[in-house]
Amino acid sequence: MLPGRERPASLPETLPHPEESHRPGSAGEHVFQDEVGSTARADRFYDDQLRDRLLPTMVEFIGRMEMAFVATADGHGECDSSLRAGPPGFVQVIDEFTLAYPEYRGNGVYASLGNLVENPHVGMLMVDFTESLIGLHVNGRARIMDDAAFRAAFPGHGGEQVAGRRAERWVVVEVEEAYIHCRKHIPRMERVTQRRAWGTDDPARKGGDFFGAKGTPRRVPRPARRRFPSTTHLGAGASRALRRRPHSR
Numbered sequence: 001m002l003p004g005r006e007r008p009a010s011l012p013e014t015l016p017h018p019e020e021s022h023r024p025g026s027a028g029e030h031v032f033q034d035e036v037g038s039t040a041r042a043d044r045f046y047d048d049q050l051r052d053r054l055l056p057t058m059v060e061f062i063g064r065m066e067m068a069f070v071a072t073a074d075g076h077g078e079c080d081s082s083l084r085a086g087p088p089g090f091v092q093v094i095d096e097f098t099l100a101y102p103e104y105r106g107n108g109v110y111a112s113l114g115n116l117v118e119n120p121h122v123g124m125l126m127v128d129f130t131e132s133l134i135g136l137h138v139n140g141r142a143r144i145m146d147d148a149a150f151r152a153a154f155p156g157h158g159g160e161q162v163a164g165r166r167a168e169r170w171v172v173v174e175v176e177e178a179y180i181h182c183r184k185h186i187p188r189m190e191r192v193t194q195r196r197a198w199g200t201d202d203p204a205r206k207g208g209d210f211f212g213a214k215g216t217p218r219r220v221p222r223p224a225r226r227r228f229p230s231t232t233h234l235g236a237g238a239s240r241a242l243r244r245r246p247h248s249r
Helices: 027-036 039-049 056-064 111-118 147-153 236-244
Strands: 067-073 079-085 092-095 098-103 121-128 134-146 169-181
Touching: 027 039, 039 169, 056 092, 056 121, 056 134, 067 111, 079 098, 079 111, 111 134, 111 169, 121 169, 134 147, 147 169
Parallel strands: none
Antiparallel strands: 067 079, 067 121, 092 098, 098 169, 121 134, 134 169
């Protein structure tokens, strides 16, 4: 968080933890479903598509992927999303309940790993843009291991020892949810030959100052923040529901 920024207000203390409900998903998404009348449709999706492990078809899919989007949040809920990429199979499936992805040398900020130190929850999205036009969500809890410890703990797993593509660390994810991302809005892309500059420190090959940020002020005075209700486009019923939500069902 930047200095001087306000921390977001937390949800009411009466909001139940997702594990205290027999339905998958968060209490907040359940409230939205109730308000807009999609509870039955959501339950069909939960029942038909959401699993607590990786199915064989998911394992095969992961083995073909060359990139994954990774979402993390710090202990206060402030979010970060990032791209991880590697050769096909760089995300490695340990077993049906566990996968791992490598952390190569980056910009030294460690935003994702820093968040995981505070908050182990991680959300991953892998998308096939060229063949099956489908996505796979994997949500779970992560722990960070250095490369040597990872190889010792999981014999037969580990990255290539290729210059620029040596894993410094691994993020090991205990799978809690795995489910499809439907294809209807996924653009079809075409695979082309590309030589990637793995591990380079060459500013030009890394993209340099593509957005022209260098030399501009890091912070400028902000306009007054617009005030929004706690529930942006649902009625007061949603806010009341969050506050009266029982701790168990």
